[in-house]
Amino acid sequence: SQQGEEDPQALSIQEGENATMNCSYKTSINNLQWYRQNSGRGLVHLILIRSNEREKHSGRLRVTLDTSKKSSSLLITASRAADTASYFCATDGVQGGSEKLVFGKGMKLTVNP
């Protein structure tokens, strides 16, 4: 069963605007990761935030993590048409013997030129 759930499921914005995507999860985690998938392609790892971190930046990406609320957000600033893709959050759980990521269903971002 999915651990993470992205919200909204779809988002359409204009180029230059900021895009914010949210992820909620259910159980304790070691880390949370965000991935991008362009149409017809494999997933690409964007950023990883560990459970003891609250915020992380990578270029135009900003990720926050609130373990008390079991939620994370991904902010893409100054969006570009090339950011159009599906975005997934994935959690690496702390259950004993857990050695795998669990992905959410994804959300589709459309950036209009």
Place this chain on the structure above:
Amino acid sequence: DAGITQSPRHKVTETGTPVTLRCHQTENHRYMYWYRQDPGHGLRLIHYSYGVKDTDKGEVSDGYSVSRSKTEDFLLTLESATSSQTSVYFCAISETNRQNYGYTFGSGTRLTVV
């Protein structure tokens, strides 16, 4: 994607036939995974491997088997393909130290069972 290749990229097969998908990596990563992606379900883990000859089941393992006889290759076999196994299959690899690194995904295999 660099370091990981999946074959074939596309396959059409008939119900009841066995099918094997191959994942090959050149990164010498310990962990390898097979996921399937379906509309409305996101990615679901089928099987994974944590070393040569060491494999375990994922969330949706029924009807699938895997083998890993060497570090670089992870094979997924559909023992008797069914229409419900029509999907896009992704292989992924990860470092031994999973706490600090994300997964690297292959480009996927689109399988159609008719």
